[in-house]
Amino acid sequence: MIDFSVPMHRREFVALAILTAAVRPPELHAEARQYRIALLTLDSSERADLIKGPLRDLGYIEGKNLTFIHRSADGEPGRLATIAEELVRDGPDVLVAGWGTLAPKALKAATDRIPIVFATVGDPIGAGLVQSLARPGGNLTGMSGQSTEFKSKQLEFLLGCVPGQRIVGVLLNPDTPYSALSLKQLETAAEQRGVQLELLQVRRADQFTPDQMDRLVLRGATSLMIVEDPLAATLREAVVEQARRLRLPTMTGLADYARSGGLLAYGFSQTANYRRAAELIDKILKGARPADLPVEQPTRFELIVNLKTAKAFGIELPSLIMAAADEVLE
16 A cells, blocks of 8 residues: 655656556557448449548548448349348448448348448439438438539530530440439430430340441430449440440540540549548437438549540530540540
8 A cells, every 4th residue: 555645756656657557457548449330332343442441531440340242143133132241240440331222222231220321322212222312311411413413514525525416325324313313403404405315224244235326326416424323334445435436426434434445434532432431420420310411522533635536526516525634535
């Protein structure tokens, strides 16, 4: 027992403090909180680093205070439900759904308790994921692909690159809620510009054939717009190949189309959306409820121009479009 009535020199006090800390029971030492985050994606090409990088910037470091799990359905929608149930059983603090509607729908069906943040859903209200953008309700929130002027701007860029068009083809999946929203915006924009739309509707990858593209051109289409969804992403190589064969300029919000040989891509920044999704995750881990966190709309869009494809098609790209481009592929 220490007699505090006896004066203690500073050196003795420091020594006593060190000794006391050394013999303190282990359970009294503060331990860093360990968080578990699980990412579900439809396509394995959607890299986990898109979300892990922003989380690292916010202080969530894998192996230190973060355990991160990434599961992919490898492009097979039928596997999503089983994988979602497995992730829920693992009991993560937050579930993250990759780009598209199918992954968050699978997670929502698997749990109404664990918070879910989706990276980008074209129409989260139409997909039945949230009640409204401002007040999502339930256990989901995230990033929306909705933007009032988005499709109008895409059509504007496409017509600017290939003036004088009267018929524009539109490739879409009619079973995706976002397609209905996009088509409505496109129809309004096309009517304002005196352009007719010819639809090429595809529900499964095996439904897309060269004959369909031939018929689209026979119906007068002089370019092709591709409505963004996971199926469109899966069809990228096949669509670009047929567009090249038919010398058909393309426009979509999927950047990889332009990088694979399509003419134009104009869409939201996937990197920026994942960064905002990470910030939503951070808020949830600090106590916020997904129901109270508004679904955010994209604020940053990028225009990519494939100059090599333009030259191959004999298209002289306007200087205004070249100046507006965030990336020019030569």
